[in-house]
Amino acid sequence: MRGLRNVAVAVASGLLMALAFPDWGWWPLALVSLAGLWWALEEAGAWAGLGLGWLFGIAFFAPHVWWAYVATDVIPWAALSVAEGLAWGIFGMAWAHVRRAGLAGRGVLAGPLLFALLWTGVEVARSYVPFGGFPWGRLGFAFVDVPIARLAWAGGVPLAGFAIVLVGALLGVGVERLRERRFLAASVAPVVAIAIVFLPGLIPIDARATDGELSVAVIQGNVPNRGLDSFSQAREVLDNHAAVSAQAAAVAAGTVDLMIWPENAADLDPRTDEQSRDTVTAAAQEMGAPLLLGTVDYTPEDGRYNTSLLWSQNGTVLDLYQKQRPVPFAEYIPIRDFARLFSEDVDRVSVDMLAGTEPAVMQVGIESLGRVVTLGTVICFEVAVDDVVRESIALGGEVLIVQTNNATFGDTAESTQQLQMSRLKAIETGRYTIQDSTVGVSAIIAPDGRVLQQTGLFTAEYMLADVGLRTEITPAVRFGGYLEWLFMGGAVIALVSAVSRRMRARYDW
Structure with a gap:
């Protein structure tokens, strides 16, 4: 008993x-x-x-x-x-x-x-x-x-x-x-x-903006259909984010330092797809600011990269980051033949995601500050990966940006669970943190973990905010x-x- x-x-x-x-x-x-x-x-x-x-x-x-x-x-x-x-x-x-x-x-x-x-x-x-x-x-x-x-x-x-x-x-x-x-x-x-x-x-x-403020427009464009089929709607998803960007630009054009789109917002890579290039360039020009966007790079012969691009107003790439920790059995399939014995769903991932090798940082010149700002730019699941986030901040990240796509998970707690991770990482790193999702929940978070702004789930919204920049290194990042x-x-x-x-x-x- x-x-x-x-x-x-x-x-x-x-x-x-x-x-x-x-x-x-x-x-x-x-x-x-x-x-x-x-x-x-x-x-x-x-x-x-x-x-x-x-x-x-x-x-x-x-x-x-x-x-x-x-x-x-x-x-x-x-x-x-x-x-x-x-x-x-x-x-x-x-x-x-x-x-x-x-x-x-x-x-x-x-x-x-x-x-x-x-x-x-x-x-x-x-x-x-x-x-x-x-x-x-x-x-x-x-x-x-x-x-x-x-x-x-x-x-x-x-x-x-x-x-x-x-x-x-x-x-x-x-x-x-x-x-x-x-x-x-x-x-x-x-x-x-x-x-x-x-x-x-x-x-x-300390939640003060010790190194100035960055004016951001955070775009959540939404996805027409939920679940795994969301990946087959790349053009619609791109257009949705462009439409919400236009709404934000009507309010804040010329006052924004950086516009942010989430992971998979422009899966049709604007470096290789002319229509996508025209769309993202027009969005950046309309806002009057560089655009940080998520795309997928299919140019490698042996796989693909989950990529974040920093896109200029004149249609050029200022900087990029490739996700270092693709998710096993979701973005790539290890031991594929063995895994197939249990479920043929593994073959939904027909092209394995490759691991990037460079740290999650980008640099962007900010005219209003008169200097270059270093961005910490992790992608989706990486917000939970301690060493990726630590390295991003240790190498100079002044704000932490988490680009993510939660469309496949429906009305579940996956997005809010990820928001909790972003909030704790804000405390850990001492950084203002921005979580930007295709479908929500997106949020702007203070270094003490407080949510300053938040969107709904499966909505088309934008957030405008001045987020503090900080360079102090916390004990957690250092040790x-x-x-x-x-x-x-x-x-x-x-x-x-x-x-x-x-x-x-x-x-x-």
């Missing part, structure tokens, strides 16, 4: 974790979820830990990435949920070894600290492996509106996530000690947990890479120590 109880608690905890993320956004449930997982794994051995953690992961990830089902079908969605759920299975197995080896002790803090260390180490690892990783659904993204999110300024998403897991585990310890009638320890745990949640709110985050290695290395050391101790005890070495 206890085994069935643990299964039920693990699954319920995973579902509660899903409710902590958009569109529900009930962040306290994540802490309840973590406490529940602590309880479910209380007496688990390694294999039981693997199974319970895996069930937790699937129960969380399946509803969290429901948009994958909407965009594709049941098999790709289920495969993604099961594969990503394994990360939490590995965590459960590792925690079982650590706890059974006695490393957690009986104090209030040691166990939760190790629990959080293992969780964060696994979370960082799954952000990079396999196939470049899948950093969607990291815990920190659910807490943007909570004071603890300010830890991202100091150490990025991993540090914020570590602190959140520590809080959840402390609540789990509190329940354990209460059950054991150790009332002093039971009272200490929630007090420490509350302090960890709210004290980071004292971290001062975040080292911190990731510290979390992964610490998790490996804890696991190896636990396994070694258990083996010595078993074989009396």
Whole structure:
């Protein structure tokens, strides 16, 4: 019966974790979820830990990435949920070894600290492996509106996530000690947990425009039809963005420094398609500003590039960026023959996306400022990829621009989940951040994570704003890479120590 109880608690905890993320956004449930997982794994051995953690992961990830089902079908969605759920299975197995080896002790803090260390180490690892990783659904993204999110300024998403897991585990310890009638320890745990949640709110985050302001027009043109068919409407999508640009130009022409179109707004590459070139050049001229636009470059013989172009008013390319981290099984298909055994949908991606090699920065001369401004220009999914964003800002990005296309995911939470990522990245980098989507949600975000303007979903809208430029480098940008290695290395050391101790005890070495 206890085994069935643990299964039920693990699954319920995973579902509660899903409710902590958009569109529900009930962040306290994540802490309840973590406490529940602590309880479910209380007496688990390694294999039981693997199974319970895996069930937790699937129960969380399946509803969290429901948009994958909407965009594709049941098999790709289920495969993604099961594969990503394994990360939490590995965590459960590792925690079982650590706890059974006695490393957690009986104090209030040691166990939760190790629990959080293992969780964060696994979370960082799954952000990079396999196939470049899948950093969607990291815990920190659910807490943007909570004071603890300010830890991202100091150490990025991993540090914020570590602190959140520590809080959840402390609540789990509190329940354990209460059950054991150790009332002093039971009272200490929630007090420490509350302090960890709210004290980071004292971290001062500078949201001033320290290096001038950039006047932008952010265009959301909308897409005629949703789902995968949206990619077959390139001409209509281009015309939609041109039409909304004309509306914005009627209000702000001559006062804008930069106009922004989203990913895939001009999939008919204006460098090779004459009609597209005429359309985007006319839009830039009408606004009186260079245009940052998303297109696809099909000139390579062995694939294509997801590309962002900085287009001048006279029809020339001022700068460009090619997406460095194409999404596996979405923009390119690794192990295609094997993947086809499970779903023929893999062949919808007939031309694999290639990985760009240059950092996500562009430079544009801004007449109103009398200088060149460096833009941080990540594309879509890359907003969740820590090293791509860090490099973009470390190399001089004064504002972070996220061009994205959410048309394939319908009325799901995919776009609002991505908005949460952009908001946390604004805190992490100390930059004003612009998320521009073909269909929404688009937004302008302050360096403290506040949304200053926001569009609707599947609407044609534009936003006009003066966004602050900043060059200060936050601790997260400067040291975040080292911190990731510290979390992964610490998790490996804890696991190896636990396994070694258990083996010595078993074989009396």
